[in-house]
Amino acid sequence: MTYIRRGSSNVSELSGSSLWVENLTGVVLDDLVTIRTDRGETFVGHVVEIDGERCHVRICDGDAVLDRSSLQVWVGSEEIELPSVPPKIAGHISSPSVLHTGIAPLDTLFPLQHGQFVFVAGVTLHRSLGFASSMLHGALAGHQWPCLVSLDTSENEAEEIGDVWHRMGLEGEGLFLSHSRDPLYRSMAPLRLGVEAAIAHANEGRDVFMMVLDLESWFRFYQEDLALRGYYRSRTSALNGFKNELVRYIELLQGHKGRITVVMLLSERMIAGMPSELLELRDLFDSYLVLSSEGGLALDGYTPQPLPGTDRSVEYARMLRRQCKELKSRLDAKRRDEYPFTAAERAYETAMREFLLDTESRGIADPKCVWQILGLLPESSLGRVPPALLREYGMPEHGELDV
Amino acid sequence: MDKRIASVQSICAESVTIEADFGVAVGELAISEDGQWFGVVQSHKRDTVRLLPLELPKFLKSGSRVVFTGESLEERLGRVEWGNVVDTLGRHVMKVSDAAMGRETVSHIAPAGNSIWGLKSLGEYMELHEGEGVALIGTPPGGFPLMFAGIAASQRADSVILLCQGGYRDLYRYCRALRKSGRAENSVVLWVPPWLPPASKSLASRSMMILSRNLSGKGKRLILIDDVHYWLESLREYGESSGEPLLPDGYPYTARRQLAEILDLKQPVTADGNSTSMIVGWRYQEGFFSLVEHPYMARLPRFMRTGIVLEESAESLIPAAASWGKSAPVGRVWKKLNHEYAVGEFEEDVRRAVDSLKSLFGVLFVEYSPISSDFDNGENVPFDEECERMLYKRLENADTQFYEDVLKLRGAVLSHYREGIPARRHAFINWLFGGTRKDEEV
Numbered sequence: 001m002t003y004i005r006r007g008s009s010n011v012s013e014l015s016g017s018s019l020w021v022e023n024l025t026g027v028v029l030d031d032l033v034t035i036r037t038d039r040g041e042t043f044v045g046h047v048v049e050i051d052g053e054r055c056h057v058r059i060c061d062g063d064a065v066l067d068r069s070s071l072q073v074w075v076g077s078e079e080i081e082l083p084s085v086p087p088k089i090a091g092h093i094s095s096p097s098v099l100h101t102g103i104a105p106l107d108t109l110f111p112l113q114h115g116q117f118v119f120v121a122g123v124t125l126h127r128s129l130g131f132a133s134s135m136l137h138g139a140l141a142g143h144q145w146p147c148l149v150s151l152d153t154s155e156n157e158a159e160e161i162g163d164v165w166h167r168m169g170l171e172g173e174g175l176f177l178s179h180s181r182d183p184l185y186r187s188m189a190p191l192r193l194g195v196e197a198a199i200a201h202a203n204e205g206r207d208v209f210m211m212v213l214d215l216e217s218w219f220r221f222y223q224e225d226l227a228l229r230g231y232y233r234s235r236t237s238a239l240n241g242f243k244n245e246l247v248r249y250i251e252l253l254q255g256h257k258g259r260i261t262v263v264m265l266l267s268e269r270m271i272a273g274m275p276s277e278l279l280e281l282r283d284l285f286d287s288y289l290v291l292s293s294e295g296g297l298a299l300d301g302y303t304p305q306p307l308p309g310t311d312r313s314v315e316y317a318r319m320l321r322r323q324c325k326e327l328k329s330r331l332d333a334k335r336r337d338e339y340p341f342t343a344a345e346r347a348y349e350t351a352m353r354e355f356l357l358d359t360e361s362r363g364i365a366d367p368k369c370v371w372q373i374l375g376l377l378p379e380s381s382l383g384r385v386p387p388a389l390l391r392e393y394g395m396p397e398h399g400e401l402d403v
Numbered sequence: 404m405d406k407r408i409a410s411v412q413s414i415c416a417e418s419v420t421i422e423a424d425f426g427v428a429v430g431e432l433a434i435s436e437d438g439q440w441f442g443v444v445q446s447h448k449r450d451t452v453r454l455l456p457l458e459l460p461k462f463l464k465s466g467s468r469v470v471f472t473g474e475s476l477e478e479r480l481g482r483v484e485w486g487n488v489v490d491t492l493g494r495h496v497m498k499v500s501d502a503a504m505g506r507e508t509v510s511h512i513a514p515a516g517n518s519i520w521g522l523k524s525l526g527e528y529m530e531l532h533e534g535e536g537v538a539l540i541g542t543p544p545g546g547f548p549l550m551f552a553g554i555a556a557s558q559r560a561d562s563v564i565l566l567c568q569g570g571y572r573d574l575y576r577y578c579r580a581l582r583k584s585g586r587a588e589n590s591v592v593l594w595v596p597p598w599l600p601p602a603s604k605s606l607a608s609r610s611m612m613i614l615s616r617n618l619s620g621k622g623k624r625l626i627l628i629d630d631v632h633y634w635l636e637s638l639r640e641y642g643e644s645s646g647e648p649l650l651p652d653g654y655p656y657t658a659r660r661q662l663a664e665i666l667d668l669k670q671p672v673t674a675d676g677n678s679t680s681m682i683v684g685w686r687y688q689e690g691f692f693s694l695v696e697h698p699y700m701a702r703l704p705r706f707m708r709t710g711i712v713l714e715e716s717a718e719s720l721i722p723a724a725a726s727w728g729k730s731a732p733v734g735r736v737w738k739k740l741n742h743e744y745a746v747g748e749f750e751e752d753v754r755r756a757v758d759s760l761k762s763l764f765g766v767l768f769v770e771y772s773p774i775s776s777d778f779d780n781g782e783n784v785p786f787d788e789e790c791e792r793m794l795y796k797r798l799e800n801a802d803t804q805f806y807e808d809v810l811k812l813r814g815a816v817l818s819h820y821r822e823g824i825p826a827r828r829h830a831f832i833n834w835l836f837g838g839t840r841k842d843e844e845v
Binding site: 026027028029030031048049050051052053055056084085086088229231232233234236237239240241243244247248250251254255277280282283284286288302304318321322323325326329380383384385386387388 | 412413414415416417459460461463464465544545546547548549569570571572596597598633636637639640642643644653686688716717718719759762763766810813814817818
């Protein structure tokens with residue numbers, strides 16, 4: 001960022017977080033300015049209106065005592081500002097390879113691929129964080145550069161994340177935190193810094209695993225930003241604007257030869273018993289993962305259609321996942337109608353539940369276990385997997401193979 | 404054309420004012436001297452003219468000079484030619500054929516006799532005619548852009564006009580799909596990227612209308628609009644940003660009119676064989692039932708003769724009972740099976756068979772998912788009224804043997820799972836007719 005030394009100390013009006021500055025030549029709407037008090041404190045401001053020789057600046061940062069006569073306003077800032085229109089990227093399609101996280105239900109049913117954008121919808125913040133940390137562990141095992149952006153972090157969380165980072169031997173590298181008590185501009189800075197760092201590492205040829213916690217906070221900051229710029233927006237309309245903003249970030253992170261894998265978390269997908277409207281944003285992502293209220297993986301998510309030539313395991317995972325989903329809806333309907341379960345169905349349900357709850361990251365996950373869980377059910381109730389494959393993989397380890 | 408030039412007085416994100424000593428017309432376009440910034444005259448009072456930015460105002464500085472060209476949107480869009488991607492202001496973005504294909508191949512020769520709709524087996528669920536409108540309503544996994552790219556790739560219309568509301572990724576996805584269908588040179592993509600100011604997005608319906616009027620007379624034409632809900636939300640955002648009065652439902656008063664503009668672009672078949680068919684997607688809000696909750700969705704059946712409400716079932720999209728329009732034989736069987744199964748009209752033995760048959764049927768006929776890897780290889784095996792009669796005849800005489808037969812058939816069909824829907828359908832129809840129809844079909 002070039003630091004242009006153009007400024008003015010002629011502040012004609014001051015109200016709340018709003019300044020009217022005279023003769024600040026050459027400013028453009030949305031420019032960042034640096035406001036300096038005589039005590040040496042600096043704040044970041046945004047130009048929200050230009051009227052002839054005057055310009056209207058909103059302070060997005062800090063709430064100190066300001067004295068009109070002692071303020072200096074400089075055009076430009078040392079902060080990073082991402083481009084408001086993403087650069088045009090080449091329309092290439094990369095051939096993604098499978099990203100092993102070592103989390104058994106994830107790798108066998110929802111295999112992620114490098115360079116994908118993943119939307120994770122959790123139920124509670126606490127459990128979602130547990131899953132996020134498992135995923136980070138898994139990514140680290142795959143020699144990726146981990147990058148965690150945590151917005152609106154409480155002291156407890158920050159401490160916990162710091163510990164995790166320390167245990168992984170990363171010493172703060174790739175960790176971008178903002179605290180809950182930070183003002184708006186400082187709250188959003190980690191996101192911009194994280195994106196910058198991720199792009200820089202990807203350009204150096206490293207695989208990056210980026211995780212953003214979480215979308216709800218980001219949306220709140222977005223609305224706060226709108227309000228500070230003096231715009232009135234209803235929540236629905238703000239959501240549309242936020243969707244546009246998110247597309248801009250996603251476009252920025254794409255086009256680095258599929259090197260950046262991004263996971264964004266919506267920690268609470270239900271708000272007061274209703275689905276969060278932020279769930280709509282999942283359309284912008286490649287994969288969608290849902291966590292159950294117990295913290296395990298739920299079967300409702302999806303991953304994209306495998307491109308021709310992708311790992312065979314991805315295709316099998318898709319088949320298994322669709323079979324499991326169908327069984328789930330059938331068993332749910334049976335429970336709703338109060339039909340009794342057979343012994344096989346009970347055994348299947350218990351085994352599947354335990355399997356999905358195990359979200360620890362532990363090395364390589366074997367897809368055989370899902371086939372074996374399906375094998376608990378009679379073949380006639382499995383309509384989506386080829387019987388030959390089921391017979392091949394679905395038998396217990398030491399059982400007879402009947403091909 | 405004489406150029407009238409004036410200087411910018413004040414700028415904020417949602418309005419720009421200038422002092423002009425000449426007359427201006429509301430709706431006239433103004434362009435900055437470097438050509439980077441566009442605005443449209445929203446109001447004028449004596450010499451003060453208020454412009455609504457159609458491009459981010461950061462391209463503008465205080466004192467910049469703005470040119471009033473007197474040119475309207477119609478004239479700008481009138482210059483658009485087939486094979487291009489343009490934005491709402493008629494600016495050229497790229498050529499459709501410039502999108503890189505990666506490992507996918509381009510088929511320049513479309514198989515003859517295929518449907519113009521590109522809806523694959525979902526299209527067979529309803530009886531569709533050229534020149535009609537079809538609404539797809541639901542929350543498809545991966546979003547509507549993914550689904551519409553699938554439609555764009557498999558449609559066989561003579562020319563295509565597509566509205567893309569996503570970023571570069573969606574744009575490239577659509578361009579690849581159009582190249583794949585062999586229609587790259589006969590298509591126009593109107594691109595409304597999300598980062599444009601709301602005022603610019605609100606021009607989408609007008610631009611679509613102008614494009615559709617100018618680019619006519621090219622045989623069977625198909626218009627694709629990926630997500631009407633998203634477009635309406637952009638209108639809401641525009642309403643709030645421009646100060647246009649909002650109705651109690653939260654949309655500006657122009658939304659109703661613009662919605663009619665955009666949904667009425669279809670045209671029935673004319674005497675010389677030209678027609679304009681249309682597919683629109685509508686994503687409904689999470690957790691609400693589709694047709695009732697949205698203030699404008701109940702208006703849809705007024706414009707669209709066919710509406711297919713999609714339910715997700717194991718990542719496939721299956722039509723729901725709330726769909727409207729005339730069903731094809733396959734749709735009737737599917738509906739009837741579901742209904743009879745739900746009210747429990749079958750005996751327990753047959754019920755199990757119907758259960759299997761239903762899942763098999765779902766796989767065979769109404770499976771259509773944007774993330775499904777099944778693709779149509781052009782082979783069309785009709786499930787006609789005779790098949791419908793035959794199936795019901797077999798259901799009426801069902802016994803334990805029937806259940807075994809269905810299971811056996813399912814095994815056979817599933818072992819062909821890699822061969823796509825047509826091969827599986829062959830197997831099914833052969834079973835239905837006890838092998839007698841095999842020679843006729845192949």
